Amino acid sequence: MPHKIGIKPLELPTRPGERPATGPEVPHQQLDQTSPAELQEELWRRMGTLEGVRTGPSGISLPETRALHLHPALARGPKEAFLIGQEFVHLHGAFDGSLHAALPADIAAQAIESGWAEHHPLVRSGKVxxxxxxxxxxxxxxxxETLWQLVGVSYAFARGEWV
Structure with a gap:
């Protein structure tokens, strides 16, 4: 049975205010409107409770970046559901609080349109x-709560259960 997260199609509220400034190149970081440490830690705590997930360092980001790696037996999503290996989402260091995640293309577009996300700079060149x-x-x-919902979508996408 597919793992349902939220309501499909996903109903995202519009993110209030302006988009934060972000770096134009790699490493892609959020430069202002950073997340308070206690919210980052609560998100990380929740992320670590997902079934079949191992927490650890990112295989593709800065050393202080924490990532979720899906157990290989559960990683049934398409290649584009992962950042590298079985890593499907990572949380940047305390200076930042943003995440990189793989989302289904339609949900990625919706998250961007509603002000919650932006494409990674390497999308423009076709490298990712x-x-x-x-x-x-x-x-x-x-x-x-909105970010937790998006993490859930990324998790379901990586498991091959986003329908």
């Missing part, structure tokens, strides 16, 4: 798929 987005760090408890 359009499923790779930066999701801006949560500024308050309501935004944390």
């Amino acid at each position: 798929p359009e499923t790779l987005v930066m999701i801006y760090g949560p500024r308050d408890a309501a935004e944390l």
